[in-house]
Amino acid sequence: MAEKEPQVLLVVQREDRTHPSAIAWAPDGTTFAISGHTGIEIYDFPTGDMRLRLATENFVGRVAFDPLGTLVCGAVGASVYGWSLESGRRLDFTLGQSAGQVTAIATAERPDGARILLHSGSDGNVFLRDLFGSRDVLRFAAFSEPVSAVAIAADGERWAAGNPRPDSQNLVVYRATSDHGAYMSIPGGTQSICFSPDGRTIAVGTPSGSVSVLDVTNGRTLISLEGPVDGVTSLAFTPDGRHLVARSRGIHVWSCSTWRLATALFDQHARGLWRQPAASMHPSREILVTTGLDGRLVVFDLNLPNRPVAVTGDLSIRYATKKVALVGDSGVGKSTLGSRLVYDEFILHESTHGQRFWILDALAAEDQDDTTVEVVLWDFAGQPEYRLVHSLFLDGLDCALLLFDASNQEDPLRGVEFWVRKLRRTDDSMPPAVLVGARADRGTPNLTYGELQRFCTEHGISHGYVSTSAKTREGIEELKRLTASALAASEPRVTVTSQHFLEVKIAVLRIKEAVEREGSGKPILTVDELITLVNTDEAATRDAAVFVSALRALRNHGYVELVSDSRGRDFVVLLPDLLVGLASSIVLEARRNPRGLGALREADLLEGRYSFPELDGLSADERRLMLDAVILLFLGRKACLRESLGADALLVFPALINQSRPESRSVPVEEFATYRVTGDVANVFPALVVLLGYTNAFRRSNQWRDHAEYEVGPGEICGFRRSSHADGLVELVIYQSAGSPDSVRMLFQGLFEDFLRRRNVHVLRYPLARCGQCSFAQERSTVVRRVLEGRTFVICEECGSRIQLTTPVELSGHTADDASMVDQEQLTARIRISYQAALVKIKALARDNGLAAPTCFISYAWGLADDARWVEQLAVDLSDAGVSVLLDVWDNSAAGASISRFISEIATADRIIVIGTPGYREKHETRDEAGTMVAAEGDLIGVRMTGGETSKKTVHPVLLRGLPSESFPPLLQGRVHIDFRDPSRYFGKMLDLVTSVYGISRREPAVLAARNIIESGTPV
């Protein structure tokens, strides 16, 4: 392809064929290191001889050299260790530590000579430490999901971290001079990151194969690159910064001046089909070392041209997509105008539900660098019910068409003001916009043209006013002209793609168009069905992996959606609007909840008891697929939470909770701090309700429109309320029951603040002002107002004394490294959310296989408080999974009264779970007076254990403490048990238990997918 060809310099075939987890060059380029199951191995370059083997007992997930090359650092579990390269010995202290698994590490040398280590964890935190200097550590609460990649610029001035969430805020860049990170959104998520050698550009590889290149100084996307197949696992600039190299299934190299492909390698050495291929760029030469098939290591000389060359047969294609939105109140004529613009027809529409999207060919263009510019037109429903859904789609507009009804004689522009506020970005700027008077054939506004133009100037509507009629075509050409000029002003987000991808795109869009316009064909297809359809075209692409990567690229641009069913099959939703529409319908249904709880029964939803128009005409399987996908979408975006209620699960939409708090309150409370939160605050309140509700320490006991309360112990509550909210601002007040211990308050406040830090918002904390004379707590709003006015005191409302005000504290993105308790709770909350998402898959599978929810009895040693608490949590988590649990404290609370009935119910339970502890074994043996129950249980278990294999399989021994021999009765000792002894693996084990109780194989794709969700800790 290029005039010089890449060349293989060295292939190391390792005896050990396991796949290395990571690879890194030493700073002097004479050796490279790999990490993996047996430890770290260091190889000489160019001979390929192994120079050093650093054996470890545990898996080493990541490897990096210290910038001077005296140490090699490796990530093992939650720690980062260092080995001296001279002695080969491990240092006796850890270099880094986090609450969750270490997921990525990077090192750099700052201009002042300090050598720094950056490492991230599955807990969403990023830590920055000086390797050899002070032991001070900066902890950045970067995300609420696990971090997938980190990078430091060569001079250590900037660093970045990312997570694989596909939609928003999946990249953050920090500067050495500021505590606040700049959050960005990479379509498709972050899997790998690198800085250019000058530190001004950052490249981000996604799990779906695309690469985004951004200017770090302003966050602007310079280019998106498509073509790699499967995730981009490593990414690097060449040392001179003139090329960018991506490792995925093959190797792609682009020129950074033209962004054309310089080289693409797919031969046997470049293949890395199995697992995640790792790669590292030589520190001073254009040499790449990478892992290949069967654990081998391959070194390539990339042999890149010195100047950009016109590559013959270059297949790079440039295109850009621009987003135009029609916004305005319901009934002003948005959809009708949309179909006039797109089809040049006057079509009657029903009031829009959710949103829809068209490709606007009339405005497509080709600009000077052969970039095809494509315009998509989004039509949003104007009815207020849909606003929750809209806020997810209004970002990144290149032009807004703000419609109002010209024939409305009274106050025609009132609606427009609302939409202008909605469109304003966090920095207060407006996207380019046109004010459009619609339905002009029915009347003209009672405002003069001059008044309307003035309105535009005052409200930042950049491209002025035009009067239109979709019916008569009046003003349509003028509107197109204004829109085109607004679009010309916005920078195109250019994507470079390959010929293959383009062919897939054209073919898929043709099929999509047929479904949309003519209603011919199905809106949901399996990937295989779609491949078959596409392959009847001449532009056939037979490689399923390339096809799927191309589909993912289409998904990133919003053309299609990809979902997978409980059996792990991938489906393509050709009309993603259907999913948004369904999401809107579900929200509308939840809003109708008779008790104002903003909730739905999950079972009603999945069993089809609501009729949703989006599901009309779909088969039962397709309906379920869509519902599961939408539920996962809601859970993933934290727009809803699952709560169990007996054997039922409820989907609760906190944003819809509109029940007011009853006036009377049984427990007196005291408020202790106020938070003024600005920025992207739309989901802050519901997300806090959800996240705090999922911690172990705080059980949500109640929630109302603006309040959420958590029970800590009997009569002890903590809570927070939303005291005011407006666009871009929310004020939250936290409180606890009077007289609760300080420790409880500190934990609650710590968690509350930590959840806030992880969002892209600005937070100021105002302490409570209490009078020094009469100790009267001052009205909170007065205190905030006075501080905002710059005053330093207030006058006590009770006794008139002067009270000095302390300045508000700004919550920055990082804290000192002293928050391990808070971290632990954070982690639990996050994994619990993942567990809930995993259950959606398991329950769908059980339902698809016609498995009824089993009833289950839990047998455990009574009388030990800690065990009882643990068992109760287990029972709650089983109920969440749809299992109906018989638990003594729930079902036999008046113990003694109906033991015989209870025991007969146990006898009919489908399953018995036995909680093995030394105490259990002892109770079983002694059969003392509290022993009636234990003895009866023992007998029932004994009967099952002496039956056939089917009968034995109904008993599930679970080991909570001790050795199997000391914790289970003899009959159970040889049985396979589920080991719950390590609390950090609770949710993974829970999954094992749930699948075995249901009798589902652990190898089912849905179970594997669920396990993946839990292990990666991401909700979707």
Ligand SMILES: Nc1nc2c(ncn2[C@@H]2O[C@H](COP(=O)(O)OP(=O)(O)OP(=O)(O)O)[C@@H](O)[C@H]2O)c(=O)[nH]1
């Ligand atoms: N006479 C006339 N009627 C129009 C014109 N444009 C829209 N209408 C009518 O106005 C009504 C509302 O139009 P829609 O396009 O559905 O309005 P919308 O803004 O999309 O409304 P929502 O989807 O509810 O937000 C329909 O009855 C249309 O037929 C026009 O240019 N002239």
Ligand SMILES: [Mg+2]
């Ligand atoms: Mg409409």
